Amino acid sequence: MPTLRSEDNRLELTATTLRVHDQRYSLLELEAAELTPVRWLLWYMLGALVLAGVLLAFLQNWLRTLPTALGLTVGALLLIYGNRGTNRLRLHRAGREAAHFSLPGDLATWLPLLRELNRRIRAQHDAAAAHAAQLLATLTPPDAAPETPPTDSF
Numbered sequence: 001m002p003t004l005r006s007e008d009n010r011l012e013l014t015a016t017t018l019r020v021h022d023q024r025y026s027l028l029e030l031e032a033a034e035l036t037p038v039r040w041l042l043w044y045m046l047g048a049l050v051l052a053g054v055l056l057a058f059l060q061n062w063l064r065t066l067p068t069a070l071g072l073t074v075g076a077l078l079l080i081y082g083n084r085g086t087n088r089l090r091l092h093r094a095g096r097e098a099a100h101f102s103l104p105g106d107l108a109t110w111l112p113l114l115r116e117l118n119r120r121i122r123a124q125h126d127a128a129a130a131h132a133a134q135l136l137a138t139l140t141p142p143d144a145a146p147e148t149p150p151t152d153s154f
Helices: 041-059 065-084 105-138
Strands: 011-013 019-020 023-026 030-038 086-093 099-102
Touching: 011 105, 019 065, 019 086, 065 086, 086 105
Parallel strands: none
Antiparallel strands: 011 019, 019 023, 030 086, 086 099
16 A cells, blocks of 8 residues: 655555654554544634624724724634634544544545545454454364353252
8 A cells, every 4th residue: 555645744644554743653553533624713702702892882983984994804804714724633542532633724635535544444453353363263273162151050
């Protein structure tokens, strides 16, 4: 399998490992990965508060037209900045807390890499399970009968 890298080299995926922000993870250590867009709520709230405050001050005749236009522009810019947001990569690790990373840019650019990551995680787990089953089959003698559990009678 070829090594895949993101455009900004924040994420590198090889056949057996994943490197995100200079932290390496084995694909056997991971259960799955998911990517969710996150909007910056603080900037939404701040932009809405500025817009509401400026409009209320204008309606109460506390502000003139030019300061009102400037205030509405600042509020709209804060809302636009909050809409920009980021993407949160969550790596589910077996028996441990999930690891979170922030990935900038458009969600659509990260989705093909994430699909390939999840596919390789499943392939690694399937290969490990097949290897364990093969090893177990070679270790058990073919003439061994399954043991019957003991029965306790009182």
